[in-house]
Amino acid sequence: MTASTANDQRFREFKMPDVGEGLTEAEILKWYVQPGDTVTDGQVVCEVETAKAAVELPIPYDGVVHELNFGEGVTVDVGTVIISVDTDPGAGPVAPTAAPAAEAPAAPAAPEEDEEPQGRQAVLVGYGAAPSSTKRRPRRQQPGVPAQPAALQAELNGHAAPAVAPAPAAPVAAPAPAPAPAPVASAPAAGRPLAKPPVRKLAKDLGIDLATVAPTGPEGIITREDVYAAAAPAPAPAVAVPAAVAPAPVPAVVSADRERRVPVKGVRKATAQAMVASAFTAPHVTEFITVDVTRTMKLVQELKQDPDMAGLRVNPLLLVAKAFLIAIRRHPDVNAAWDEANQEIVYKDYINLGIAAATPRGLIVPNIKDAGTKTLPQLATELAELVSTAREGKTSPAAMSGGTVTITNVGVFGVDTGTPILNPGESAILAFGAVKLQPWVHKGKVKARQVTTLALSFDHRLIDGELGSRLLADIAAVLEQPRRLITWG
Incomplete structure (x- = not known):
């Protein structure tokens, strides 16, 4: 067995895996090991951030860390070796493998001193000619002009001077005719x-x-x-012109000190690309409705006291999510996707409800799988886990894949509503605005009621105006009369 083969079997290389669905790169956030540390199969060695989430990578080998190929903060392509492990550290020093490669260039005999500097040399295909393989025709000397020194002539031609200056037969030019001395100053x-x-x-x-x-x-x-x-x-005068215009650029220099530049990568880069692709691919339509949610807010308080909801987080978003799911169940054609490649509409018999979550790394949209089949306590449990995991930066790529519709809760920021952009591949997104006390006509009288505004954006290729309007109206109806959670659910 050669030394090279032995080393290949001893040192195992771990490549950056595709931890998502077709991701091409990931950024190394943190190394948990250093060269010389002992690792075991399944041990987490680093944390990386993909375009979807932060993920911890386990090493599949036992041994000692030999080398970390990249530092923290470096973005690495999928399939690139990021760490190597010595699986047999007790075998002693690494067998040398570089010697044969070093001996290879020694095979051709060195050129003799009496050979021309432009002597024949082997040239590797694709690497261009060797530095000394090109001959330059000597410059013809003009009559009456002294020959230039070799170093000077080489510098003027843009080349380095030859190591050994040729011994010119310059004295032959000395007996030139009388006009020779005059052109020296005007060569x-x-x-x-x-x-x-x-x-x-x-x-x-x-x-x-x-x-x-x-x-x-x-x-x-x-x-x-x-x-x-x-x-x-x-x-x-050329110097005087800039002096007169000099005061103009001063504001630009000052403002540069008040700017910060942050590379766009990871989740933020993926979000930006996805939003641009969605906005210019799916024809968006957004509809709005303002609804009295006073009864829903009272139900939130009652559910907090319900023994079946003990220990669970009950908030208005939970009931909005439930109302959205019930409305989709009444209008199942909303839950679809557009297949551009096959020119087909794909109707889905499951609802994966995405929840837009703001995290330190940017906006992500994990989803609750089969949310349409969950009871209210189950939905509350999964919603709480989803939000907590997202804030910790531990959301897996699988949790953000396969969504069908999404809710974005802009009301937590005191915003009335907005025109949300579809999550790529989904059919609709519902924006839930702030709940505020407003004057409202209730039973023929103007009273202070708790009111919110909902905005529904949908893909107009999948959902026409009538279907979108019916869906939004049903969501509002459930929130205005939450007893429909029972009668429609």
């Missing part, structure tokens, strides 16, 4: 002007012909100052 006029690539680009941008620029640099090189001088002999 650009006799041949290609000498300038570094940035200077050439500057001249091109300014529309300056380098042949007309008098060089002042060493060896007759044209400098940036030479180009500026040729473009504007008196550059002072």
